[in-house]
Amino acid sequence: MAERRKLELAEWAEVTCRKLRQGGLLLTSVSADGKPNAMTIGWGLLGWFYHGNPMWVVAVAPARYTFKLLDEVAEFVVAVPSDAIAEAVAFCGKESGRNMDKFKATGLTPIPSVHVKPPSIKECVANFECRIYHKQRPPHLILTPEHRQRPLAQQHTIYFAEVLGVYAGG
Amino acid sequence: MAERRKLELAEWAEVTCRKLRQGGLLLTSVSADGKPNAMTIGWGLLGWFYHGNPMWVVAVAPARYTFKLLDEVAEFVVAVPSDAIAEAVAFCGKESGRNMDKFKATGLTPIPSVHVKPPSIKECVANFECRIYHKQRPPHLILTPEHRQRPLAQQHTIYFAEVLGVYAGG
Numbered sequence: 001m002a003e004r005r006k007l008e009l010a011e012w013a014e015v016t017c018r019k020l021r022q023g024g025l026l027l028t029s030v031s032a033d034g035k036p037n038a039m040t041i042g043w044g045l046l047g048w049f050y051h052g053n054p055m056w057v058v059a060v061a062p063a064r065y066t067f068k069l070l071d072e073v074a075e076f077v078v079a080v081p082s083d084a085i086a087e088a089v090a091f092c093g094k095e096s097g098r099n100m101d102k103f104k105a106t107g108l109t110p111i112p113s114v115h116v117k118p119p120s121i122k123e124c125v126a127n128f129e130c131r132i133y134h135k136q137r138p139p140h141l142i143l144t145p146e147h148r149q150r151p152l153a154q155q156h157t158i159y160f161a162e163v164l165g166v167y168a169g170g
Numbered sequence: 171m172a173e174r175r176k177l178e179l180a181e182w183a184e185v186t187c188r189k190l191r192q193g194g195l196l197l198t199s200v201s202a203d204g205k206p207n208a209m210t211i212g213w214g215l216l217g218w219f220y221h222g223n224p225m226w227v228v229a230v231a232p233a234r235y236t237f238k239l240l241d242e243v244a245e246f247v248v249a250v251p252s253d254a255i256a257e258a259v260a261f262c263g264k265e266s267g268r269n270m271d272k273f274k275a276t277g278l279t280p281i282p283s284v285h286v287k288p289p290s291i292k293e294c295v296a297n298f299e300c301r302i303y304h305k306q307r308p309p310h311l312i313l314t315p316e317h318r319q320r321p322l323a324q325q326h327t328i329y330f331a332e333v334l335g336v337y338a339g340g
Contacts, residue, residue, distance in 0.1 A: 047227070142219065160312045
């Protein structure tokens, strides 16, 4: 496989913010035995707290299949979709990977990441490869009061991850 | 005063990320009796966790004058400097507002914000007006292991804030 094209994060911040709020981004994860999954996310924080690498903060509800996978392999990829795959992104936000291979179901192409086990996505314009360094279980005060009224067992876990590299898709 | 020009956040994400890592952004705060201050920040997370407004997460060390001001008034503005004021930004990262009025010292122009008490900055290309809804005191695991080896009393507090609006400077 050809070497993956490295991107400069700031240059992709606009499209990343835009897509996060319009249709969502894709978050890929992988099971201990190597089966990949992708879910759609509309929440996320991007920035720098480390003096070195940038970071992503994402939140996943315990009912999600991704929640189980992140416990098995503490890495993920945040993939920024192109307009062309909007339908696949919507699908990944509705269906669960417990019941199907979403890559096969949508035609999205998983490709090897450079630094982490979960795949990057060929049809995405940017893939942020992330390694989780801290999981914060609920309750936490950084979510909305409405969110915190849900039963504890349904509240999101928050994942703090270091971005090891940002790469183009295909 | 003329109505302030509202900006679309995503459009400013690139310059915000770039400046955060190259020279820094300015964070303004204000004392209970109305004296404004500005400090330079090189850490920050921007994104959406709320379903509504975007948010900023910033960290301030207890030795900073800003730390005291954020305890007095739980609001701040993250201001994105233009290239022209790089020297003023560097100054605000070196000097303390305890000893001087940094706006007078640098020639930066504080202007009224739309939603919050701390001023916006006329010479900045974007001003994110933020209201703190949660302060997380140390120890916390979302900073680097190196950071967490410092005495607890020196470790940063992390501020989670809702962005009420983004506006141009002058």
